[in-house]
Amino acid sequence: MINLKVNGIDVSVPEGSTVLEAARQANIEIPTLCYMKEINAIGACRICMVEISEGGRPFRMATACVYPVSEGMEVKTNTIKVINSRKNTLKMILSTHNRSCLSCVRSGNCELQTLCQEYGVEDAAEFDGAMPEALFDTSAAHMVRDNSKCILCRRCVAACKQQQVGVIGANDRGFDTHIGSAFDNDLAKVDCISCGQCIVNCPTGALHEKDNTAEVYEALADESKYVVVQTAPAVRAGLGEEFGLPIGTDVEGKMVAALRRLGFDKVFDTDTAADITIMEESNELIERVTNGGVLPLITSCSPGWIKYCEYHYPELLPNVSSCKSPQQMFGATIKTWFAEKNNIDPKDIVVVSVMPCTAKKFEIGRDDESAAGVADVDISITTRELARMIKRMHMNFNALPDEQFDSPLGEATGAAVIFGATGGVMEAALRTAVEKITGEELKDVDFPVVRGTDPVKVTEMKVGDINVKVGVASGITGAKELLERVKAGEEFTFIEIMGCPGGCVNGGGQPIQPTSVRQTVDIKAKRASVLYNNDAAKAIRKSHENPFVKAVYAEYFEKPGSHKAHEVLHTTYVDRSNEVIM
Amino acid sequence: MKKRKSNLPFKGTPEQEKQLLAVIEAHKGEKGALMPVMQEAQEIYGYLPIEVQQIIAKGLSVPVEEVYGVSTFYSQFALTPKGEYKISVCLGTACYVKGAQEVFDRIVEILGIEADECTEDGKFSLEACRCIGACGLAPVMTINEEVYGRLVADDVDDILKKYM
Incomplete structure (x- = not known):
């Protein structure tokens, strides 16, 4: 252990710790902008400057985020020199920053704005002058890049690289430096998987989801439209953060109440469609296992992962389940079965989805996602956009009563709600597949071995006479590791892959927490706990026992894997490897 | 100043590509292989158009954006061909x-x-x-x-x- 003093407070930290980490031990938070533990420790933004003295030598300035501690070191984090240095750094950042903060998507949740407020930095008059070229990329379906608000911290670059995607980086040099793609192609032209991890890691308003709320308001105002909303499991586990509630607060009831007050004709749950997904996917698994089909079967719920597979592992597309994602199964069921039953023309139905995901905005426009001849889902908004709508309507969210989803696509099992956490789809599928294969009731429905936020989880089990080896990966780093093992010949039966680290709870459409929180709180686990608690509290925890699911199969889909089910609930994929610039 | 990109079609030959692949093979697995490979690629082709950057990216398993970022950072790298x-x-x-x-x-x-x-x-x-x-x-x-x-x-x- 290394002993040092931070602002006069004695601290002991392991060798190799940084000054930033040592200060945290003393409950002193040193501001950072560019720093991300392990993946972006570059000391570039200079906001974390502190004064240090080593070996009794005079104090000098150093970057706390990367400077290693030494025995007897003294650190001062709040001297006038430090404060002036931070003020100057902020002014220089502001001098090339588009300061139209009033209606900026990140106003109130901008790390740069927060620091300017804290240090009383109003403008950058003394540094004002030339501005770099403003680059605005709206080419992608899911997001907007506004480089006029970029501070070149490179956190998005690190997040993208961490996701094994690496389609953005710093181009050119000096004053012309800007974040962009190879040969300055638009984002829509490169192999971006739309995961949105760059957005949740951006400190400012330079990166944000494409806002589709205007289309939702328009649909709601159109009396000729029947507007149905669905919410993914992870939304209820994150939305509360937008209203000041602690990370890991379940706001399902208030979310339903808010959606009803926004004026949707039906407030339904994507979870119900997730139960249908399990019916189809477990059937596909059993069929492949018993009929010698292509194994391992790989899940298809995460559109970011699907896009990655289409770009980089097209040879594994036959392994990917043909099941549409729950979002799409929901839309398809509404526009076929629900429309027929209620005698509504599918053209007059608008399906809005609220998702923790930005890639869902891309998914709704994919080919072969229109069971009734019109798009299964019309508009997909993120958790953040829903929060924006609720705020715009001036609802006192925290005071709303807890309400229930509408029937019948509001009835869901515990198996469905855990879809939002890594390992959840696997666990839900096992609950159904194990019972179907063994023909015996599964008493203990919990599969703790596939839970937790590790990027790769592998386990073997015996189901009846069959040896089953399952793998779970979240984040593309984990996915790549697992897929390379598959390609090297390791035999798996079933693999779940989610594009974002930790699964949907940590999706690119979820509320944005500042870097200081992201580094000190396990957001993924806290949000996931909402889903596992919700599951544990449910009376029905197996998808095939969902009474609505039973009814809709009896009435419409006949049985999992039927011709009808294939028409409505399954899709196809495309080899995009020739679109990869690399 | 922003780096100017080639306005001309790529005219690389199979021989040049063979040379470049040999260079990549020789540097593969080395730490910091990117810059020396780019330098040698520029000697072979005279400049680093997207076609060449793609071969380098694929060969060294780095994102092509990383190659592009380096090529636009250092003035020694050219994205346009030299004339006779x-x-x-x-x-x-x-x-x-x-x-x-x-x-x-x-x-x-x-x-x-x-x-x-x-x-x-x-x-x-x-x-x-x-x-x-x-x-x-x-x-x-x-x-x-x-x-x-x-x-x-x-x-x-x-x-x-x-x-x-």
Whole structure:
């Protein structure tokens, strides 16, 4: 252990710790902008400057985020020199920053704005002058890049690289430096998987989801439209953060109440469609296992992962389940079965989805996602956009009563709600597949071995006479590791892959927490706990026992894997490897 | 200044690609292999168009954006091809005050290319350089190894005609 003093407070930290980490031990938070533990420790933004003295030598300035501690070191984090240095750094950042903060998507949740407020930095008059070229990329379906608000911290670059995607980086040099793609192609032209991890890691308003709320308001105002909303499991586990509630607060009831007050004709749950997904996917698994089909079967719920597979592992597309994602199964069921039953023309139905995901905005426009001849889902908004709508309507969210989803696509099992956490789809599928294969009731429905936020989880089990080896990966780093093992010949039966680290709870459409929180709180686990608690509290925890699911199969889909089910609930994929610039 | 990208179609040969793949093979697995491979690639092709950057990215398993980022950061890397005749006009202080910009502008006018571009026939490329140590001859330009000094814009026509 290394002993040092931070602002006069004695601290002991392991060798190799940084000054930033040592200060945290003393409950002193040193501001950072560019720093991300392990993946972006570059000391570039200079906001974390502190004064240090080593070996009794005079104090000098150093970057706390990367400077290693030494025995007897003294650190001062709040001297006038430090404060002036931070003020100057902020002014220089502001001098090339588009300061139209009033209606900026990140106003109130901008790390740069927060620091300017804290240090009383109003403008950058003394540094004002030339501005770099403003680059605005709206080419992608899911997001907007506004480089006029970029501070070149490179956190998005690190997040993208961490996701094994690496389609953005710093181009050119000096004053012309800007974040962009190879040969300055638009984002829509490169192999971006739309995961949105760059957005949740951006400190400012330079990166944000494409806002589709205007289309939702328009649909709601159109009396000729029947507007149905669905919410993914992870939304209820994150939305509360937008209203000041602690990370890991379940706001399902208030979310339903808010959606009803926004004026949707039906407030339904994507979870119900997730139960249908399990019916189809477990059937596909059993069929492949018993009929010698292509194994391992790989899940298809995460559109970011699907896009990655289409770009980089097209040879594994036959392994990917043909099941549409729950979002799409929901839309398809509404526009076929629900429309027929209620005698509504599918053209007059608008399906809005609220998702923790930005890639869902891309998914709704994919080919072969229109069971009734019109798009299964019309508009997909993120958790953040829903929060924006609720705020715009001036609802006192925290005071709303807890309400229930509408029937019948509001009835869901515990198996469905855990879809939002890594390992959840696997666990839900096992609950159904194990019972179907063994023909015996599964008493203990919990599969703790596939839970937790590790990027790769592998386990073997015996189901009846069959040896089953399952793998779970979240984040593309984990996915790549697992897929390379598959390609090297390791035999798996079933693999779940989610594009974002930790699964949907940590999706690119979820509320944005500042870097200081992201580094000190396990957001993924806290949000996931909402889903596992919700599951544990449910009376029905197996998808095939969902009474609505039973009814809709009896009435419409006949049985999992039927011709009808294939028409409505399954899709196809495309080899995009020739679109990869690399 | 932002780096100019090639306006001309890629004319790489299979032999060049074979050479480049051998270079990549030799450096593969080395730490910091990217820059030396890019330098050697530039020696093979004369510049680093997207086609070449893609081969490097694939060969070294790095994102092509990373290759592009490096190629636009260092001035030694060119994204435009060099012509058969490489024209370099000194815009250093001494040449500049003696009217080098007018000389430069006249070349732009005659050849129809900007700085760091190459004519479509591949004959001429143009670049602005900083002091070449011949201030006594200011303003000065070089065409390949040939040095032309004490220029005025009107000299340009006759000089270029010699190469056309």
